Amino acid sequence: MDGPGGGSNGDPTGPPRRGALVDVVREARSAVNVGCRGWGSSSTALAPRRQRLHGALDPPPPGRWGRAPRPWSASPTWCVSTVPDRGLPVGVVGWEQLRGWAVQVLRLAGASEEAADATADACLYASRRGLDSHGIAYLATYLPRLREGLIDGAARPAVVGGTDALAVIDGRSAAGAFVARFAMDWCCDRAARHGIAAAVVRNSNHFGAASCYADRAATRGCVGMVWSNSDAAMAPEGSLAPALGTNPLAVAAPGTPMPSLDMSTSVVAHGRVAAAARAGELLPAAWGIGRDGQPTRDPAEVLANAVLPMGGHKGFALAFMLEVLTGCLAGGSVGPDLHQERGACHLFVAIDVDRAGGRPAYEGALARLVSSLHDVPRVEGAEPLRYPGEGAAWTSERRRGGLELDESTAATLRQLGEEWGAPFPPEHAEGP
Secondary structure (H helix, E strand, C coil): CCCCCCCHHHCCCCCCCCCHHHHHHHHHHHCCCHHHHCCCCHHHHHHHHHHHHHCCCCCCCCCCCCCCCCCCCCCCCCCCCCCCCCCCEEEEECHHHHHHHHHHHHHHCCCCHHHHHHHHHHHHHHHHCCCHHHCHHHHHHHHHHHHHCCCCCCCCCEEEEECCCEEEEECCCCCHHHHHHHHHHHHHHHHHHHCEEEEEEEEECCCCCCHHHHHHHHCCCEEEEEEECCCCCECCCCCCCCCECCCCEEEECCCCCCCEEEECCECCCHHHHHHHHHHCCCCCCCCEECCCCCECCCHHHHHHCEECECCCHHHHHHHHHHHHHHHHHHCCCCHHHCECCECEEEEEEEEECCCCCCHHHHHHHHHHHHHHHHCCCCCCCCCCCCCCCHHHHHHHHHCCCCEEEEHHHHHHHHHHHHHHCCCCCCCECCCC
């Protein structure tokens, strides 16, 4: 089977040729914007999947920028999904029904009510906005960690130091989503008084999609920024083993649609590779190296060794500085110390828009920025230029009626329901 990024150099069964790692790093550099630009013919291969799930590729709902909707291409290759193709859709589950089940199964696994609420909300937020690698299926990771004690379901984070506008927070090994929500809410509360606030966090856990918390700040009128470290899983150029984590970052700001950036410092998020492994997919060869240090398309091999940094040395440098801003600044664990994200460290920042340049000036400048971006001339056949957050807003609108489950995800959730004594709810037959 061949797939995106395939070719002889990406074939895990063939012998690696001399210079293969150099070539794959070059390919990785060109794939930094893979989510919007594609890998050669692979976008065409993925088009039937998108049409099957969503029907015609109609435009997202217009924003409130006071201008007519811009032209939208009918081409099915407008974007290449980084979500694995796990089979035909089997039905839709409503968000309230899905949340109720997620909270129930988390509680059965030992999470407190607050921790279960925060974790379920984080998973569903990611699923709603198309970040499926960190969505509802991530319960398959959180539940065993609760059972094994890597996540303390009963623990509560606490402020243990800092100043009026800077908190040092001990996560106390609580659920990462609970810790992150606590930290960002603290930042927003203090930013309303001081204009800006920050929280450094140690002894936390995996918190899901970083944008969940940056977006949370944006809905409260703040620019929200989130950084985190993670287990060492990324190999710098020329390395045979991982040195740093994929260390995610997110930035969001008030607006409609909300400007929102969520990215890892690797070519691809580690969760996306894990999702491909569960689905039995091959990866683009530019994404990672196997245990022999050579490029591979086998996700199990990548999980056993390392993904590659985005932009080569630039992605590695950014990941290193995020370690400084999280593990070092919080006086906690750095990536090479972590195991399954237990002890992860974060940094949260909130800046109150009203206390900065003022809301009217901010909204006017943002409207001009977005308008100028949308008006940039495009080459013939190019897809519309969108700013970070527009695609997620469209996906959220498309999924407003519930989450359309594929065969693999539905099977995973049913299995979790059986294991934890919380039968997974039946899927509805019609889409959103």
